[in-house]
Amino acid sequence: xxxxxxxxxxxxxxxxxxxxxxxxxxxxxxxxxxxxxxxxxxxxxxxxxxxxxxxxxxxxxxxxxxxxxxxxxxxxxxxxxxxxxxxxxxxxxxxxxxxxxxxxxxxxxxxxx
Amino acid sequence: xxxxxxxxxxxxxxxxxxxxxxxxxxxxxxxxxxxxxxxxxxxxxxxxxxxxxxxxxxxxxxxxxxxxxxxxxxxxxxxxxxxxxxxxxxxxxxxxxxxxxxxxxxxxxxxx
Numbered sequence: 001x002x003x004x005x006x007x008x009x010x011x012x013x014x015x016x017x018x019x020x021x022x023x024x025x026x027x028x029x030x031x032x033x034x035x036x037x038x039x040x041x042x043x044x045x046x047x048x049x050x051x052x053x054x055x056x057x058x059x060x061x062x063x064x065x066x067x068x069x070x071x072x073x074x075x076x077x078x079x080x081x082x083x084x085x086x087x088x089x090x091x092x093x094x095x096x097x098x099x100x101x102x103x104x105x106x107x108x109x110x111x112x113x
Numbered sequence: 114x115x116x117x118x119x120x121x122x123x124x125x126x127x128x129x130x131x132x133x134x135x136x137x138x139x140x141x142x143x144x145x146x147x148x149x150x151x152x153x154x155x156x157x158x159x160x161x162x163x164x165x166x167x168x169x170x171x172x173x174x175x176x177x178x179x180x181x182x183x184x185x186x187x188x189x190x191x192x193x194x195x196x197x198x199x200x201x202x203x204x205x206x207x208x209x210x211x212x213x214x215x216x217x218x219x220x221x222x223x224x225x
Binding site: 044048 | 203
């Protein structure tokens with residue numbers, strides 16, 4: 001069990017640029033989640049995949065955000081035309097079936113200049 | 114819409130003391146999770162509470178769930194410095210997605 005892996009750990013970009021983050025879940029986990037965490041707050045749910053199907057998206061996920069999980073393995077989260085308000089830690093988590101706990105990666109910290 | 118509130122948000126305590134963190138939530142759920150987060154690190158699962166009256170213990174930490182009161186507690190016994198971290202409760206009120214709604218977190222600082 002190598003844990004949930006996220007890449008990159010830190011991304012600095014200029015406002016208006018596109019960014020893409022990658023998440024590699026624990027291999028036997030069929031559920032994958034993306035959350036966003038800002039300083040001093042708990043994580044906020046963004047989206048959920050079961051295998052390759054994206055089954056739920058938060059209202060927080062504007063049309064500038066898109067997530068994929070091709071072949072039900074790794075997942076990517078893309079943010080287009082980044083804005084200052086996108087600065088946050090983006091966390092990926094994976095799990096077996098409910099009610100098993102979600103295992104979180106170390107996150108990607110996004111800083112918008 | 115489900116809301117999860119923790120209190121206190123910040124707790125400074127001396128080693129050896131006992132204290133309790135409270136987690137209140139607004140809608141019915143029987144799946145509640147506690148996580149620990151160290152600065153700059155990810156979240157580590159501590160407890161999974163699945164039914165009314167559930168109690169789980171690990172070392173100096175004990176968590177309980179009262180689904181009727183919509184309340185979970187995390188009790189710290191004889192705190193030690195290594196317990197300094199931020200603790201989050203999270204509630205799953207979904208039917209089958211596992212979507213978690215987190216509290217704001219309680220930052221615990223244990224002083225020698």
